[in-house]
Amino acid sequence: MTTFAVCTTLYEAARAFLPAYMAGLRQASAGEDVSLIVVVDDLSEPAAVLSELGAICPVSAVYAAEGETPARIRRRLFAEAIVSSADILIFVDMDDVLAPDAPGLYAYAVENAQFAYGDMNLIDATGQVLGRRFFDDAHVPWRIEGVETLLDRNFLGLSNTAIRRDAMPDAAFSVPDDVIAVDWWLFTTLLMTGCKGQRVPQAVSDYRTYGANTLGAGGLSSRADLLRFLEIARRHYQAFPGSAPHLLRRARLESLANEVSGWTAHQLAVTLAGADRSQGVWFEFLGRLQSVGKDMASMREAV
Numbered sequence: 001m002t003t004f005a006v007c008t009t010l011y012e013a014a015r016a017f018l019p020a021y022m023a024g025l026r027q028a029s030a031g032e033d034v035s036l037i038v039v040v041d042d043l044s045e046p047a048a049v050l051s052e053l054g055a056i057c058p059v060s061a062v063y064a065a066e067g068e069t070p071a072r073i074r075r076r077l078f079a080e081a082i083v084s085s086a087d088i089l090i091f092v093d094m095d096d097v098l099a100p101d102a103p104g105l106y107a108y109a110v111e112n113a114q115f116a117y118g119d120m121n122l123i124d125a126t127g128q129v130l131g132r133r134f135f136d137d138a139h140v141p142w143r144i145e146g147v148e149t150l151l152d153r154n155f156l157g158l159s160n161t162a163i164r165r166d167a168m169p170d171a172a173f174s175v176p177d178d179v180i181a182v183d184w185w186l187f188t189t190l191l192m193t194g195c196k197g198q199r200v201p202q203a204v205s206d207y208r209t210y211g212a213n214t215l216g217a218g219g220l221s222s223r224a225d226l227l228r229f230l231e232i233a234r235r236h237y238q239a240f241p242g243s244a245p246h247l248l249r250r251a252r253l254e255s256l257a258n259e260v261s262g263w264t265a266h267q268l269a270v271t272l273a274g275a276d277r278s279q280g281v282w283f284e285f286l287g288r289l290q291s292v293g294k295d296m297a298s299m300r301e302a303v
Helices: 010-029 045-056 070-082 102-110 182-192 223-238 244-262 263-273 285-303
Strands: 003-012 033-041 059-065 086-090 116-124 128-131 163-164 196-208
Touching: 003 010, 010 033, 010 045, 010 196, 033 045, 033 070, 045 059, 045 128, 059 070, 070 182, 086 102, 102 116, 102 163, 102 196, 163 182, 163 223, 182 196, 182 223, 223 244, 223 263, 223 285
Parallel strands: 003 033, 003 086, 033 059, 116 196
Antiparallel strands: 086 163, 116 128, 116 163
16 A cells, blocks of 8 residues: 655644644545654644644654754755655645645656646635636646756645655755755756656645745735845755756846846836736746846836
């Protein structure tokens, strides 16, 4: 029988979503050999939470040190996962909800790939279904065999993916400390080491879009918001110094960040209106943003 390990980070800011997370874990575990691997990060009274989770499936827990970066916390998670006995590692965040049939979908997909990925139903902070899916109109491929698909955007998160444990390369434990988009980094690294990904035909989780997400929710409302996204993407590209395509994109973003810092309030408003990040998957809006920025530069030169 195929064995699964669900991999999650537990943190206090998502405590309100724990009941929904547990309900998803309970349903997904039914009839499957599932264990849980968690990194406890600033969660108050973790013993009670771990006891509740242990009533659903076996739990292996490690503890993050105070103030650790997201990269170091994920490294702890990956390290604990790789020494488990699970055949397949399933990733889902504490604020999201695993689909009941996710383990079976993933197991089928990785028969001919090293990792699998699926769509996500979008929900709000209250759990209300928003009536759309993450992949809607994003033209996400059904199979990935090269890093090109992740150069300008990311659709592989730590709530809609699973990896064959025996396919995790040593490079996966070298997440740079300053990387924030660890998911983007991880799957780029897997693809660079020759791994292939297979999409599953159904949604594998409910993805909660709300302000406390690393990427937040809704549109960008300020210069600081925009610069934060540019910096997250810049750090991602910086993490692959031996890759010419990544270096090129890093240079472009650094140039754009310099321009953004000097924009007037009007220029900023025009640009943000033309770069709606609700369209497409993670970081895809940056391509549109650069196009808007080029148009604005052309207009300034013509004046």
